[in-house]
Amino acid sequence: MARTTGSTGVKTKEAIRRAAIKRIYQHGFEAMKLRDLADDVGIQAGSLYNYIKYKEDFLYLLLKEVLVELLDGLAKEVDGPETPLAALEAFIAFHLRWHTARREEVFIGNMELRSLSPSHSTEIVGLRETYEKKLRDILEWGNKDKVWKVRDPKVTTYAIIAMLTGVCTWYRPRGRLSQEQLIEVYRELVLRGIGLVKK
Known part of the structure; x- marks a missing residue:
């Protein structure tokens, strides 16, 4: 999924937050994979590390x-x-x-x-x-x-x-x-x- 054109870092950060809340709520924190989270938001897995270091x-x-x-x-x-x-x-x-x-x-x-x-x-x-x-x-x-x-x-x-x-x-x-x-x-x-x- 491609990242939305014109989206800002702030919007992406908030999208990650919302997607993570949904994933953790549904599957648990330990089961949440960062690659899946990146897919949910529509960004490359490598780009996720700009927002989540650990x-x-x-x-x-x-x-x-x-x-x-x-x-x-x-x-x-x-x-x-x-x-x-x-x-x-x-x-x-x-x-x-x-x-x-x-x-x-x-x-x-x-x-x-x-x-x-x-x-x-x-x-x-x-x-x-x-x-x-x-x-x-x-x-x-x-x-x-x-x-x-x-x-x-x-x-x-x-x-x-x-x-x-x-x-x-x-x-x-x-x-x-x-x-x-x-x-x-x-x-x-x-x-x-x-x-x-x-x-």
Whole structure:
């Protein structure tokens, strides 16, 4: 397949990223061959090395980019609310919107951490912990303001994130529930879980 006339390096890089996400999601990182990826994008296999020097580095950079985008998006949503409840509701809505829209990347992030080198894995886990800490801080804020009483904010953080992220395994945009209806269902589940349901 010939490279599209007039395509730029930036466009090619983005095309590689999209094609790699699809291949890794469908076949796994270890099974992804760079020659096949080059064919998907329509470039020569040798040209791919202008964008990917090492396969593992590419996975690391992909996961890092996704997590940086996640953290940037979260900051815009949860740094504004003035109460713990509003911040928690904003976190729930953001997490569900982002994760249902980026299901393939979420799957890769959860399944392919094992394919990273120890140093890269440590950095990616650190970014994930930064995200988790945002929720833990909200739960601790609510404890401090006596909005709710969460016995163990750290464990509760893990439980809430696992529940919210699990939606990626079954949610379909054209399913019975709209995204907003889904958010409302999960909002009630989370608030019930911490002993607080907003009427």
